[in-house]
Amino acid sequence: MSNAASTSRKPIPWPRIVPWLVAVAVLAGFAVFLMRPAGSTVTVVDVKGVQQAAAQGVRIVDVRSPAEFASGHIPGAQNVPLDSFQGVASQWNKSAPVLVYCQSGSRSAQAVKILQSLGFQKILHFDKGIVAWTGQLEQGGAATATPALKPTATPVMYEFFTGW
């Protein structure tokens, strides 16, 4: 207890170390800054841009409700309603481009923000929405995401869970 002063350890030479600590902190900060996900680019596209993206196999996402989607959507689009968008989009490859649209641009603007926050690098926004779409429409329920479900006597709720 009382002989703490007699330890042979040298005192840390703070005056010499501090500038180095500062330098390391600055460099680390700079490295983090450099390594952060490259800022996402958001490109607003028109009908032609959507068609080009579709031709290139870009993931096209309709963020409207399943009912709206079923009533007519851009061919090849997948339906991920805005309320489940974050969870679903977080599973996608963030370096691959994603194109989002909705009815008139407000929900897709939120989807763009979500994609940005998730670190997606290339975001395409068909901001005029389906109302401005002059191309062909595809009808039917969530085509890409769901299995063919047979009509049933009562509605069905599926829950997928894990035990905890």
Next chain:
Amino acid sequence: MKPVVDGLQQQYKGKVDFRLYDVDNGTEGSALMQQFGSQYVPTFVFVNRDGSVATQKVGSMTSAELQQTLDSLK
């Protein structure tokens, strides 16, 4: 989640068919879940009588949200 769902299952008996899959047990559930395009649990999928998906939701739901969605199924 389980107590809520179990309670509702009783309440909606004969009105809505509850199909509950523990994706850790058995491959049927996880295969089906993949078909629905989800990899997250819990995932809820609400399907109308005609086989159309009314809503698909990732993440837990409150009893009120569940009931509201269940009541909206056609």
